[in-house]
C-alpha cells in the first residue's frame with residue numbers, strides 16, 4: 001500500500017474514534033470536530049454542562065492521568081503519556097505495534113489552548129486554569145484530598161477531613177476525644193523492644209477541628225527514643241494558628257515541649273524524621289516510669305490553644 005493510502009486510512013480511523021466517543025451524532029465532517037464543539041463547555045462557564053471529549057482524548061489510556069508534553073503516539077495514532085511510554089517497552093498498549101518515538105504535537109497544541117476547571121471542583125475548588133497551569137495547581141490545590149493520617153500501615157485511603165474521620169473511627173478503630181486538654185498514659189511491658197516501632201494515634205476534637213496525637217518508639221541513630229507530636233487535620237496555614245504543649249512527668253522529673261501542630265499534608269514520617277515534637281530518650285522515659293525499669297509507663301499531659 002502506498003504511503004498516501006495509509007495516511008487516508010489513518011484519518012478515517014481517527015474520525016471514527018471521534019464519532020464513537022461523541023455524545024451528539026457526528027457526521028464525521030471536519031467542521032463538527034469535537035475539538036470545536038468542546039471548547040465552550042470546557043471553558044468552564046459555571047452551570048454549563050462540559051463536553052468531555054477533548055478531556056477524554058487528553059487522558060492517558062494507561063494511567064488515566066491528563067497527559068503533558070511530550071505526548072507520544074504510536075504509528076497508528078494511539079496516544080500515551082511520557083511516563084507510561086517509559087514503562088511499556090516500546091510496545092503500544094492499545095494496538096501492540098512498535099511504539100517508536102513519535103510526538104503528538106497536534107494534541108499538545110490542543111491541550112495548550114484549553115481552560116479547564118480544577119479536578120477538585122467536586123470538593124469546592126472554583127478555579128479555572130489554562131491546561132498546564134491546572135496540572136501544577138492541582139498538586140497544591142487546598143481542596144485536594146488528604147491522605148489517611150494513620151501511620152501504622154500503608155493505607156491508601158484519601159478524602160476530605162469528614163471522610164477521613166469516619167474512616168479512622170470505623171476502619172482503624174482510633175480513639176477519639178473531645179476537649180483541648182488531655183492526659184494520656186502509654187504503657188508498654190517490654191521497653192527494650194524499640195525495634196518494632198510501636199505507634200499510637202489518638203484524635204482530639206477541639207475548636208471545631210481535629211488533631212492527631214502520635215506516639216511512637218523508634219531510633220535516632222542508635223539511640224532508642226519515644227516521641228509524641230501533634231498533627232492538624234487541615235492545611236498548613238490553619239495549623240499555624242494553633243499551639244500545643246506536651247508534658248511528660250513522673251518520679252519528680254518533668255519534660256515540657258511546646259510546638260505548632262504540623263498539617264497532615266506533611267506525612268507522619270516526615271514530621272517524625274524532622275524531630276518536631278517531644279522526644280524522650282529511653283533512659284529518661286524509664287526514670288519517668290519509676291519502678292524497676294521493666295515497664296514503660298508514661299503520663300503525657302497536653303493542651304491545645306489558639307493564638308490570637
Ligand SMILES: [Zn+2]
Pocket residue numbers: 060061062063064065080081082083084085
Ligand atoms: Zn500514562
Ligand SMILES: [Zn+2]
Pocket residue numbers: 074075076077078092093094095096097
Ligand atoms: Zn497503537
Ligand SMILES: [Zn+2]
Pocket residue numbers: 118119120121125126127137138141142143
Ligand atoms: Zn483547585
Ligand SMILES: [Zn+2]
Pocket residue numbers: 148149150155156157167171172
Ligand atoms: Zn487509613
